[in-house]
Amino acid sequence: MNVEVYGMLAAGIVGLLAGLLLVQARYRAASGADKAVVLGPVFEAVALAVFAAEHFLAAGDLRSIVPRWLPGPLFWTYFVGAAWLAAAISFIAWRLVRWSAALLALAFLIIVATIDLPNLPAHVNERLFWTLTVRELSFAGGAMVLAGSLRQHRSWASSALIRLGRGIVSITLVFYGIQHLLFPLFAPGVPLAKLTPAWVPFPTLLAYLAGIVLVLAGIGLFLRPTIRIAAATSGIMLLLLTVFLYVPILALEIQTPLAVEGINYVFDTLLFAGTALLAGFGADRPIF
Numbered sequence: 001m002n003v004e005v006y007g008m009l010a011a012g013i014v015g016l017l018a019g020l021l022l023v024q025a026r027y028r029a030a031s032g033a034d035k036a037v038v039l040g041p042v043f044e045a046v047a048l049a050v051f052a053a054e055h056f057l058a059a060g061d062l063r064s065i066v067p068r069w070l071p072g073p074l075f076w077t078y079f080v081g082a083a084w085l086a087a088a089i090s091f092i093a094w095r096l097v098r099w100s101a102a103l104l105a106l107a108f109l110i111i112v113a114t115i116d117l118p119n120l121p122a123h124v125n126e127r128l129f130w131t132l133t134v135r136e137l138s139f140a141g142g143a144m145v146l147a148g149s150l151r152q153h154r155s156w157a158s159s160a161l162i163r164l165g166r167g168i169v170s171i172t173l174v175f176y177g178i179q180h181l182l183f184p185l186f187a188p189g190v191p192l193a194k195l196t197p198a199w200v201p202f203p204t205l206l207a208y209l210a211g212i213v214l215v216l217a218g219i220g221l222f223l224r225p226t227i228r229i230a231a232a233t234s235g236i237m238l239l240l241l242t243v244f245l246y247v248p249i250l251a252l253e254i255q256t257p258l259a260v261e262g263i264n265y266v267f268d269t270l271l272f273a274g275t276a277l278l279a280g281f282g283a284d285r286p287i288f
Contacts, residue, residue, distance in 0.1 A: 004053075008050045009050075015046040015048075016042075018092050019046060019091075022092055022094065023038065023042050037277050040235060041278070043235075043239070044142070044274035045091035048104075048271070050263065051084050051271075054081075055077055056078065056081045083103070087103070101147035102161075105140045105165070112136050139271065139272075141279070142165060148160070165279070167221075169218075176214050177215035181207075184204045184211075185204070187249075187265075189210070200245065224283075228280045231278075231280025234276040235276040238270075239273045246266045247266055250263060
């Protein structure tokens with residue numbers, strides 16, 4: 001394994017241990033579905049810490065993603081890594097979360113606006129392009145819900161953040177769920193280009209099950225009585241896919257050139273799990 005792989009794994013392990021340690025008080029105070037929802041920021045933080053490490057350790061490769069019209073691509077690569085790390089520390093320490101969540105949402109929206117949307121005309125018919133664009137938009141949506149739910153004084157602005165963010169996440173869940181039903185051979189969770197490995201039993205059934213859960217959870221986020229249970233159910237399912245599908249895939253690839261890709265699949269799915277759970281924050285307010 002190279003330094004990049006070691007660094008990303010170390011960031012994930014440290015973030016997970018610190019997050020689980022510092023969330024205990026809030027976890028004990030929660031009940032029912034909220035016990036799962038309260039873990040959303042921890043999973044977000046762990047994934048962000050891993051991607052921050054990747055930005056620091058593989059800046060030379062990632063700089064090519066920076067839009068060509070933006071000067072100093074290496075600076076912006078490190079800047080984004082620092083932003084992910086700052087958000088991860090804030091979520092784990094549970095300090096200044098309202099501001100870090102709002103800025104995290106803004107960062108993902110900027111990525112969509114400056115990287116994804118300019119490439120839309122050339123990739124409009126590509127499933128993977130839409131999957132990635134909607135994924136990044138959903139990450140912004142989850143952070144919006146968290147930022148709005150933590151405002152001390154409820155206002156139209158905080159309500160708008162919660163409603164818009166939860167709407168984005170719910171639409172993403174339905175969109176991904178439908179993809180699972182239409183393309184069941186691809187690994188479930190975030191439906192990217194990786195096929196489900198041959199060692200997975202009943203892969204088509206697994207994809208259909210994941211698709212149905214995501215569609216129902218997406219619909220549930222629109223209904224006030226089911227917001228928390230929909231967020232918890234989809235988040236837990238995505239967490240289980242992370243642990244029992246993508247971690248074993250990574251274990252098989254860790255000594256190969258696919259190691260970094262395997263790490264990205266693990267923590268990308270974990271970040272989506274955290275995003276689904278964040279949609280359960282502020283559940284005392286309906287989407288409409």
